[in-house]
Amino acid sequence: MGGARYRPPPRAGTFPARYTTGVSVLAKPILISIDAMGGDHGPSVMIPGAALALEGLAGREVRFLLHGDSAAIGAELAKAPAVAAVSEVRHTDTKIASDEKPSQALRRGKGTSLWNAVEAVKLKTADAAVSGGNTGALMAISKLQLRMAEGFDRPAIVASWPTARGITAVLDVGANIECDAAQLVEFAIMGEAFFRAVHGGAGSRPSVGLLNIGSEEQKGHDELREANQTLHEVDLEMDYRGFVEGNDIAKGTVDVVVTDGFTGNVALKTGEGLARFFAHELRAALTGSPMGKLGALLASGALKRLRARLEPPGGGPFLGLNGIVVKSHGGADARGVADAIKIAANLAASDYARDAARNMERLGAAMRAVKTISEASQ
């Protein structure tokens, strides 16, 4: 980890003691490891993002491990005393470039701010990692260091969309180009546990759908039909609703929409493009005439709330790993970074991992039973 330097936070006196002694589970702070150099803007957005996240997480004790250039981070911390008060800086001179290929990042990534941020989760010195670094590199390094959780075959990236009914989680949105039926079933299990942990709350029963198209007779690929059958037949603790279509995402028909990474990525990016187009056209419509301008001025409060409501949450967690890693958009602003940090904190404070593991055990037991029956009947 080369040259890790400790930067004592202004009110550090109580911090290491409280963190290491762990008075009770409830009082234990959540420790988020942040790649301060990742994303297009580095510390100048990551630190203000952390400050916003602290406000949003008021009432919960959160601490940060900040990985990266200590001078650049220090300069930002000087402007954000609330963050400085709960942060420890871990210096490193190196970082992953935004265009670095995953294979290259794996070879030469050791000791970079991204690597160290994930390593802290592996070493259990942090509960979750957040990075705005390039997705491929972050995924490769996270898989290498954290490995897959028991029973899970492939990680998935989950996106949280604002919808008519609140939030819909869509996964996978880019980690896996091709997925077989077993992976789609895994995604359903991970996605349901994620939704409960971050959006639904403990004890909630998120509904789950499998993304398909409406063509009558040749309804979907074979793997979709097979995954649909498994999710219907295996007794998982899940409110599975069968197939949904593209328009059901924005409708919020179900809480969790499961799809392969190619389709999910296209849907997500198509949606992002449309949201930007709508915002642009709305602005153009309202500034194109004097009456429009006056109307827009009067309605500015409402329009501002509308923009905030349509903005997608900035964090896309990687699910299925032995540890929590949240990717924030490379181009995210402080609000986007804050979203990613809040998602990381909510996941860390939740029963997500045990929740997903329980359903994986149910699935495994059902699959073993099917195998036993089919062997016995031969």
Add this chain to the structure above:
Amino acid sequence: MGGARYRPPPRAGTFPARYTTGVSVLAKPILISIDAMGGDHGPSVMIPGAALALEGLAGREVRFLLHGDSAAIGAELAKAPAVAAVSEVRHTDTKIASDEKPSQALRRGKGTSLWNAVEAVKLKTADAAVSGGNTGALMAISKLQLRMAEGFDRPAIVASWPTARGITAVLDVGANIECDAAQLVEFAIMGEAFFRAVHGGAGSRPSVGLLNIGSEEQKGHDELREANQTLHEVDLEMDYRGFVEGNDIAKGTVDVVVTDGFTGNVALKTGEGLARFFAHELRAALTGSPMGKLGALLASGALKRLRARLEPPGGGPFLGLNGIVVKSHGGADARGVADAIKIAANLAASDYARDAARNMERLGAAMRAVKTISEASQ
């Protein structure tokens, strides 16, 4: 065709004569065959749609063949004298149900309004057919009656999206769940010819992109890579720009976006869902407060123009067949139907079919050359 009845239009005197004598190519009217019973609302939307289309196509001579229940059609024509003046009604008692399976529609579809509308194109009594009937049935009956055009393997449905730069055509949006590289190349050829015919104008050079995801190392499925290579290497008369991503659709980065029918359908429906969500949230934002309401009132003209601009065109033509068939949305209003009719008329008046055939010949020649070279080198 059972019981076809002729209903003389109010000013029918000049119509059959002018249509059959064909004074010159330029003066020849475009004859559109309409399934008046298709869609959720039948003649009560199809006829007003035809009236709107006539206004939009002013300057071009258009005539209609209206297939379906002559009493129901007649009642609507009485309210639309401009349509009545250029229409001929072909009575039939039967129609295809909106939930009928394609195989069933093929077995018992003969003589229905949908069947007859397409048959008129086959018999060359019409230049194009328009139906709001169910997509699967319309596709199956169109393929059976019209057959594929020379060299083309599979039909595609193309959707025209409003974008920041105008219109982007996306295909396939649902006819083919799985597509190999050769089919994707065909879609590029059809889509480019379609865009020139309907949106770009004769002599325009539409740009074409292949929809992919941005993952660096494992960029896309094998068939995408192969299609990309063919489109780059074969000397087609096409402005091919390589891979694009989901957000490029709304950006209007290219004029034509090529993808398989599964991905295209998900992208289209995701976009439709978002557009509806956006319109709903805008309304909610502007009626939620007195200031918002007043602002919305002042800006109502601008907001109305915005809504019209964001509305997707109502027609999705089937490309690759020996004849023009345009599907209008089942739930379309008169404006949507009018869009579908206008697209049909523009396609019929264009060089689309010859245009696409020319590039197919170039592709065929290139493929034969590759085969000859590879055989000679063995």
